[in-house]
Amino acid sequence: ETGVTQSPTHLIKTRGQQVTLRCSSQSGHNTVSWYQQALGQGPQFIFQYYREEENGRGNFPPRFSGLQFPNYSSELNVNALELDDSALYLCASTEQDRGEQYFGPGTRLTVT
Amino acid sequence: TQLLEQSPQFLSIQEGENLTVYCNSSSVFSSLQWYRQEPGEGPVLLVTVVTGGEVKKLKRLTFQFGDARKDSSLHITAAQPGDTGLYLCAGYESGGSYIPTFGRGTSLIVHP
Numbered sequence: 001e002t003g004v005t006q007s008p009t010h011l012i013k014t015r016g017q018q019v020t021l022r023c024s025s026q027s028g029h030n031t032v033s034w035y036q037q038a039l040g041q042g043p044q045f046i047f048q049y050y051r052e053e054e055n056g057r058g059n060f061p062p063r064f065s066g067l068q069f070p071n072y073s074s075e076l077n078v079n080a081l082e083l084d085d086s087a088l089y090l091c092a093s094t095e096q097d098r099g100e101q102y103f104g105p106g107t108r109l110t111v112t
Numbered sequence: 113t114q115l116l117e118q119s120p121q122f123l124s125i126q127e128g129e130n131l132t133v134y135c136n137s138s139s140v141f142s143s144l145q146w147y148r149q150e151p152g153e154g155p156v157l158l159v160t161v162v163t164g165g166e167v168k169k170l171k172r173l174t175f176q177f178g179d180a181r182k183d184s185s186l187h188i189t190a191a192q193p194g195d196t197g198l199y200l201c202a203g204y205e206s207g208g209s210y211i212p213t214f215g216r217g218t219s220l221i222v223h224p
Contacts, residue, residue: 042200042214043155056211090154100145101212103154
């Protein structure tokens with residue numbers, strides 16, 4: 001059984017640019033959630049995808065968008081990057097009916 | 113205002129000491145999870161508690177869910193340097209919410 005993987009590990013972008021982060025879910029999990037974790041904070045829920053459909057969204061602006069693919073891998077896209085978008089972005093996969101989330105190692109995004 | 117308040121925010125102790133971390137809320141949760149996160153890594157699930165008053169043990173770690181399912185605690189006996197990390201609680205509010213809310217975490221350092 002493979003775990004959750006994310007790419008890239010680290011990324012540096014300039015304010016105003018766009019970024020795409022990627023996640024491969026744990027085998028057998030059809031639900032993926034994305035979180036933003038600022039330094040010294042707990043993870044903040046961005047959105048969740050279940051079988052390629054957005055299944056819930058946190059308090060993030062529309063410039064945060066996502067996709068889930070038939071193989072349950074996922075992307076997080078952020079447009080018009082702002083300095084405050086600098087954070088660790090985590091994805092977590094879940095078996096829909098169990099609720100236990102398994103996190104990837106995260107992508108550290110720095111916006112300058 | 114955080115839905116889940118964790119205390120203390122920081123804890124620095126010597127090897128062999130005992131400690132307790134608290135997770136409190138005014139909301140009722142259908143389940144609550146505890147995670148440990150090491151620097152540069154994603155959170156790793158330690159335990160899920162679902163029943164009011166439930167106590168679960170994981171080696172030297174003891175987790176308790178409050179009778180009213182509004183609070184939880186994590187007690188570590190004879191802490192070791194390997195216990196160092198950020199401890200996060202996350203809850204699913206009653207009413208069928210599938211979006212977990214995380215606390216800000218307790219940063220624990222255990223000195224040899």
